[in-house]
Amino acid sequence: IRLLTPPSMFCAGTEIFFVVVSYPKFASNMSAANRSQPIKLNRPVVGKARKLKDLMLKSDNRVCADCSAPDPKWASSNIGVFLCLKCGDVHRALGQDISNVLSLTLDDWSDSDIDSMIEVGGNSYANSIYEAFLPKDHPKPKPDSPMEYRTKFIRW
Structure with missing residues (x-):
């Protein structure tokens, strides 16, 4: 799994949106909604x-x-x-x-x-x-x- 922070989502403060770019077997088991949920970080950028x-x-x-x-x-x-x-x-x-x-x-x-x-x-x-x-x-x-x-x- 690789974490991505696209510029359009980068402005979300301490949230990072993740996308599964590897391991298609795991990605296919995740719902579309779960693939783009924000993850709260403990600290800001x-x-x-x-x-x-x-x-x-x-x-x-x-x-x-x-x-x-x-x-x-x-x-x-x-x-x-x-x-x-x-x-x-x-x-x-x-x-x-x-x-x-x-x-x-x-x-x-x-x-x-x-x-x-x-x-x-x-x-x-x-x-x-x-x-x-x-x-x-x-x-x-x-x-x-x-x-x-x-x-x-x-x-x-």
Whole structure:
């Protein structure tokens, strides 16, 4: 069993929602309701993890930094932005040294990954830097933009 804390549920204070991702034999024996029940923790999220949670909850970070798709599930820790799956795939293809893409729910985050995200401050600040000289004829992709356009924009 692996515990997951999706961003949409991350704001539930000390509650963590669990999903069985391994052991399908056990998962099939659980009712759908039991698979998504909150588990109360004895202590709240603290320290750097709390700061990352707070950063995730800022309104500008609740959409993809590149295409504005709602509820991003990925982040580029060294660029300091939250990303949707499609834009995360493009960032991942750039290489880890350029964009270190991590899942908000599945990957283990190091202290330095969290520090990088907090230092940048999220989507608004990062975009104010990266898009400062974006030509008017080079608009941002939309959530339904084709991968070719999304890739062209991100590689720009």
